[in-house]
Amino acid sequence: MKPTRSDQVASFLRCFAVQGSWNYRSLVAGGLANAMLPLLRRIYAGDPVRLRAAVERHLEPFNGHPYLCPMAVTALARLEHDGESPERIDRFRSALRAPLGAVGDELVWATWRPFCLLLSITIFWLWGRPWVAVGVFLLAYNLGHIWLRAWSFRRGWTEGLGVGKDLGDPPWARVVPWITSLNLLLIGSAVVLVSWLVAPDTLGRWGVALALAAAALLGYARPALGERLAAGLVLAAPVLLVLLGA
Amino acid sequence: MPIAVYRIDERLLHGQVVVGWGRRLGIGFYAVVDDRIARTAWERDLYGSALPAGVDSFFLTVEDAIGELPELEGRGDIGIALTAGTAEMRRLGEAGLLVGQEVNLGGLHATEGRERLLDYLFASRDELQDIRALGDLAGSVSARDLPGSPRIGLRRLLKTVERARP
Amino acid sequence: MSELDLSLGLLAALVACGAALGLDAVSWPQAMISRPIVAATLGGALLGDATSGFLVGAVLELLGLGHxxxxxxxxxxxxxxxxxxxxxxxxGGGSGIGPLLVAVASGWAIGWIGAISIRMQRSLNERLLAGGGLAAPAKKLERRHRLAMVLDALRAGTLTAAFALPIMLLVKLADGISTMEGVVAASALLLVGMGLAGGVGAGVMRRRATDPLLLLAGGAIALAMIVTGR
Structure with a gap:
């Protein structure tokens, strides 16, 4: 039986908690199966044996970007609805982990989230109002966030096995390289602006801002070294301060 | 070294690899060595859709990879070679492709019959044998999920297994 | 040094916010209210200074770009x-680099302690979902999934409760070091600088030869903004 509108709404809302039972054995599978349940219950209405088999199938390890997991939820439900063989569903499920993780990580964690955060820092610099900056971040970020969840939920059911086409040429493909470049500009600027804001007048803010920007470029050239040094030094800070300042 | 890392990761092309490693190393191409995927068009399409524009992917059977990976070494950019399991990587090693190369254990997840080495690395007895063999066939073997994570050497990994056994 | 004024009501508000923010990061709904610039601004606002909160959040953001x-x-x-x-x-009420740095360092340290607690939570989730019978009846899966989320919120709330007072006292101590000049200020800045360097170095992409140039151009634009007073 085809899932109703209310089944779809229930499933979509559950997608927001897809990582709710994240664990090292099955990763997000618990959340995936939980989000699929309203759809599976309708698809296998009156057939508890096949419902149970389907839920068990989707409790097998799965991972993907949480905002694109709705695509897995509906694409897999579509395959169940269309009566595809369990073997084909399993293979599709395995292959789907790759683009759902990579495309989502690239788009959201590496591009959209830093962009909104860096934009927020710039806005704080320009207007000096923390809640305006935070508000712009939350609004801009979540417009993208919720749109992506809704898009992936819809496309998953429509395309089923063919979601690779959508993921290979997604609506954001042309915008991402621009945002990525913009992010580099914003990072360069944020490092200087934040350094300027935290630098004490006693040292001469010009020297400080330039020195910090140079340090950031050094970090760019040798990330592993920069990261290790940064972590060590920052954690040692309270001790250093007490020793030197007391 | 155009192929910077030979990675064993059953998820193959996913976020950690494409974004985590790809961005850090400036990866230009991925060579996925997997018999089944190389022969199935829709699976190739689905895995290929994981890559950003401008990054190339090659899906090769193990046999083809033995001939073609050395050719890919001649490209001007940096790449990562991936296998989903240890057996395929061992075959690459036995063909002499891994001499002086770094083999990275990036992700084998929990299934029946596998024991835990790390949060992201579980292995069966057969897989452990492959990993031991890779120690002789490759320049170095270590576990690391992301470039910024600690690198855990083969000796330490094997000690973990020995300690866990009664 | 002024008195530290932390009522039970305020502590309860902090713990409730900590629980909600902890839940947001991974479990539900990932709206990113858990990002440092939001969380730190909220923390600052609860204690009467949202601007200081935003600033420490901004440093933590740059520090964590690579993670x-x-x-x-x-x-x-x-x-x-x-x-x-x-x-x-x-x-802490301080305006100098000392309190800021201690706040950043504390945030960074609690972040990693939080990471350890998440790891423990994930192992617990593994047990919650282990064994058969989750699919029949499927209600059991739904119950266990919800329980995992409740435990995640409790975990984050407990973490917040445990560190609220020590962090405030520590920042207060740094505020006691009232004037920071010369070596101390330079050392403190070095820490922030290296932090930013590490974050930026690990966080940005390096696919094209023009990437470092864009980074430099961004820095130049910021300098221009500073010069022109914007």
Whole structure:
């Protein structure tokens, strides 16, 4: 039986908690199966044996970007609805982990989230109002966030096995390289602006801002070294301060 | 070294690899060595859709990879070679492709019959044998999920297994 | 040094916020209220100084650029950490680099302690979902899934409760070091600088030869903004 509108709404809302039972054995599978349940219950209405088999199938390890997991939820439900063989569903499920993780990580964690955060820092610099900056971040970020969840939920059911086409040429493909470049500009600027804001007048803010920007470029050239040094030094800070300042 | 890392990761092309490693190393191409995927068009399409524009992917059977990976070494950019399991990587090693190369254990997840080495690395007895063999066939073997994570050497990994056994 | 004024009501508000922020990061709904700039501004606002909170949040953001939740990667938990760093700086009431740095360092440290607690939570989730019978009846799966989320919120709330007071006292101590000049200020700045360097170095992409140039251009634009007073 085809899932109703209310089944779809229930499933979509559950997608927001897809990582709710994240664990090292099955990763997000618990959340995936939980989000699929309203759809599976309708698809296998009156057939508890096949419902149970389907839920068990989707409790097998799965991972993907949480905002694109709705695509897995509906694409897999579509395959169940269309009566595809369990073997084909399993293979599709395995292959789907790759683009759902990579495309989502690239788009959201590496591009959209830093962009909104860096934009927020710039806005704080320009207007000096923390809640305006935070508000712009939350609004801009979540417009993208919720749109992506809704898009992936819809496309998953429509395309089923063919979601690779959508993921290979997604609506954001042309915008991402621009945002990525913009992010580099914003990072360069944020490092200087934040350094300027935290630098004490006693040292001469010009020297400080330039020195910090140079340090950031050094970090760019040798990330592993920069990261290790940064972590060590920052954690040692309270001790250093007490020793030197007391 | 155009192929910077030979990675064993059953998820193959996913976020950690494409974004985590790809961005850090400036990866230009991925060579996925997997018999089944190389022969199935829709699976190739689905895995290929994981890559950003401008990054190339090659899906090769193990046999083809033995001939073609050395050719890919001649490209001007940096790449990562991936296998989903240890057996395929061992075959690459036995063909002499891994001499002086770094083999990275990036992700084998929990299934029946596998024991835990790390949060992201579980292995069966057969897989452990492959990993031991890779120690002789490759320049170095270590576990690391992301470039910024600690690198855990083969000796330490094997000690973990020995300690866990009664 | 002024008195540290932390009522039970305020502590309860911090713990409730910490729980909600901790839940947001991974479990539900991932609206990113758990990011340091949001969490630290909230923490600062609760203690009466949202601006200080935002600033410490901004430093933590840049510091953590390279720590992204790819797959099963371990990364600092930013919600309770940002909240407490922001609250700590606001409560400390200091304006110098010392309190800011201690707040950042505390946030960074709590972030990693949070990461350890998340790892424990994930192992517990493994047990919650282990064994058969989850699918029949499927209600059991739904119950266990919800329980995992409740435990995640409790975990984050407990973390916040445990560190709220120590962080505020620590920042307060740094505020006692009232004038910071010469070697001390330079050392403190070096820490922030290296932090930013590490974050930026690990966080940005390096696919094209023009990438470092864009980074430099961004820095130049910022300098121009400073010069022109914007």
């Amino acid at each position: 992204t939740p790819y797959g099963a990667a371990v990364y600092p938990e930013t919600g309770p950490a940002g909240l407490l760093a922001g609250a700590g700086l606001a409560a």
